[in-house]
Amino acid sequence: MVQQLVRLESNQEIAQGMFLMRFDSRRIATSAQPGQFLNIRATQRWSPLLLRRPFSISRVVGSSIELLYNIVGKGTKALSAQIPGEEIDVLGPLGIPFRYDGLFETAVLVAGGLGIAPFPFLTDFLEKKKATIITFVGSRSLFKIDMLHLRNVQYATDDGSNGFRGNVVESLAEYLQEHTLTAPKIFGCGPTKMLSSLSRLAQAKELSCELSLEGDMACGIGICQGCPVERSNGTKKYALVCTDGPTFDCREIKLPSP
Amino acid sequence: MKTSFSIGNVEFKNRVLVASGTFGYGDEVKDLVDVNKLGGIVTKSLSWKPRDGNPPRRIVETPSGMLNSIGLANVGVHAFIREKLPYLRTLKTKIVVNIAASSVQEYCDVLTLLDTQEGVDAYEINVSCPNVKEGGLNFGTDCRMTREITAQLRPLTRKPLIIKLTPNVTHISEFARAVEDAGADAVSVINTLVGMAVDVRTRKPKLSTVTGGLSGPAIKPIALAKVYEVAQAVKIPVFGIGGIQSAEDAIEFLLVGATAVQVGTMNFVDATASARIVEEIREFAEKENLDDVGKLVGALDANIKHSVLQSWL
Numbered sequence A: 001m002v003q004q005l006v007r008l009e010s011n012q013e014i015a016q017g018m019f020l021m022r023f024d025s026r027r028i029a030t031s032a033q034p035g036q037f038l039n040i041r042a043t044q045r046w047s048p049l050l051l052r053r054p055f056s057i058s059r060v061v062g063s064s065i066e067l068l069y070n071i072v073g074k075g076t077k078a079l080s081a082q083i084p085g086e087e088i089d090v091l092g093p094l095g096i097p098f099r100y101d102g103l104f105e106t107a108v109l110v111a112g113g114l115g116i117a118p119f120p121f122l123t124d125f126l127e128k129k130k131a132t133i134i135t136f137v138g139s140r141s142l143f144k145i146d147m148l149h150l151r152n153v154q155y156a157t158d159d160g161s162n163g164f165r166g167n168v169v170e171s172l173a174e175y176l177q178e179h180t181l182t183a184p185k186i187f188g189c190g191p192t193k194m195l196s197s198l199s200r201l202a203q204a205k206e207l208s209c210e211l212s213l214e215g216d217m218a219c220g221i222g223i224c225q226g227c228p229v230e231r232s233n234g235t236k237k238y239a240l241v242c243t244d245g246p247t248f249d250c251r252e253i254k255l256p257s258p
Numbered sequence B: 001m002k003t004s005f006s007i008g009n010v011e012f013k014n015r016v017l018v019a020s021g022t023f024g025y026g027d028e029v030k031d032l033v034d035v036n037k038l039g040g041i042v043t044k045s046l047s048w049k050p051r052d053g054n055p056p057r058r059i060v061e062t063p064s065g066m067l068n069s070i071g072l073a074n075v076g077v078h079a080f081i082r083e084k085l086p087y088l089r090t091l092k093t094k095i096v097v098n099i100a101a102s103s104v105q106e107y108c109d110v111l112t113l114l115d116t117q118e119g120v121d122a123y124e125i126n127v128s129c130p131n132v133k134e135g136g137l138n139f140g141t142d143c144r145m146t147r148e149i150t151a152q153l154r155p156l157t158r159k160p161l162i163i164k165l166t167p168n169v170t171h172i173s174e175f176a177r178a179v180e181d182a183g184a185d186a187v188s189v190i191n192t193l194v195g196m197a198v199d200v201r202t203r204k205p206k207l208s209t210v211t212g213g214l215s216g217p218a219i220k221p222i223a224l225a226k227v228y229e230v231a232q233a234v235k236i237p238v239f240g241i242g243g244i245q246s247a248e249d250a251i252e253f254l255l256v257g258a259t260a261v262q263v264g265t266m267n268f269v270d271a272t273a274s275a276r277i278v279e280e281i282r283e284f285a286e287k288e289n290l291d292d293v294g295k296l297v298g299a300l301d302a303n304i305k306h307s308v309l310q311s312w313l
Ligand SMILES: Cc1cc2nc3c(=O)[nH]c(=O)nc-3n(C[C@H](O)[C@H](O)[C@H](O)COP(=O)(O)OP(=O)(O)OC[C@H]3O[C@@H](n4cnc5c(N)ncnc54)[C@H](O)[C@@H]3O)c2cc1C
Pocket: A037, A053, A054, A055, A056, A057, A068, A069, A070, A071, A072, A073, A074, A075, A076, A077, A114, A117, A118, A213, A214, A215, A216, A217, A241, A246, B061
């Protein structure tokens, strides 16, 4: 884990409201693993924004780190205003990476909206391991992400403007009806509601499934106790998203029902 | 340059500590910062049994601050002694253990157990806790209870006993006087202020517990006024807490009468801030040609005749 000022190489809007940010950090690039995140101060200027914001490491290219984010509020708005050459303060890599147990042959990546963020990095990793990859991407409407490093993408849109009409979990369920996958494991990332229905589907079909959760964070390193998620069993009621996750086996945690 | 100060027979190497609940148990950040540079570490509040804490959502950012409703989630005093204290003992800084409880007896039990342990230098008592016997009323907003806790704990230890006061009362100086009178060695001022935030789309409070505790730079002016008020009222040392981000902020607290300061929320933003503040206070004192940082304590140049505080002090 390092805390450092990094200089932005680029920070571009690649689709409506979606930004790809890139900066150089050899120290983070050499230690990061897919599924980990960075906790970032959106601006070095004076600002009433106080806390860092967590973002998945989207891809590592050489010594460069890429992040993918949506503007949803003040912090991401401030982040999007940073221009190449400016410095931002990053802390990481943080959290538990996706587990590679070697027990699966087909990796099923399931993303709701910006949930695709950690998947290019995971795709690189899985390709090295020679796993078969299918990627399910869901969004409200047409969503162009050709430039992202993803494999075998199956789209789902609420309005049917691109691929399957309906949500991404429904699209996966239909796919599983029609296809037999060899030794699959699901990796899910996206809004909590979507992860909750994905978790139900995986458990109903007895498929191994790992989820990357979001949560409100202050410290990102297990100090503030601000990011609890309910455990399904054990003596402790809550796990911390930042240090016990953000990746969890879907059977470990109890998400609010969809 | 003298940077140290003492409370009872405990010498702190400088006047900057890290506040309870904002630095864990010291081991989480050891890759980022040399914790031995700090004047002391105040631990997360400990209770007799581990506590799960409140359901999410526990944290909301507000302008220049944050609301929290952690609910005193902690590992419990037994696990602390087993798993956390051995590491804390290896540090060359003072360890102040913060205690939270839901009854006067629990405060006494936790302190008595800790007092048998090596490596605990002082106690800070968090009285901002619901009193189970009184239907959950906060101990710290009841002056009689706050005095009672202090009086019960005093005979149980020879180590410094610091009472951490809540600002959610009309006159915090009354509480400071009460605990001084009951034998406290110092007071910490302030804990978080009650605050709230609402999601206008769902019409629900953002925190699961409806209200929470406000901290961070937003509360600094309030904290400073509370520290000033308390420092006017009592002779025992005051730890100034609330929104400290920089050496300048910390020095403001020293000037209004804080013997030392604690840095809280800023640790979440930048875990290296506290150690840097230690250095920068020393540099400031050097520039001011002081031989002791302590000469800044209470050195405020104010005309108190014009202060409204005088009406109730
Ligand atoms: C481990 C982790 C990894 C993440 N990775 C990414 C990523 O790669 N790309 C990305 O775009 N985002 C990611 N997020 C979410 C991102 O942190 C939030 O979008 C960001 O903090 C919002 O900051 P803001 O100041 O713009 O919004 P705020 O002003 O804080 O909030 C604006 C609105 O968004 C809602 N909101 C804020 N945070 C979240 C959240 N975490 N989940 C759902 N709603 C939220 C608020 O309730 C509010 O309505 C991740 C979160 C976590 C915990």
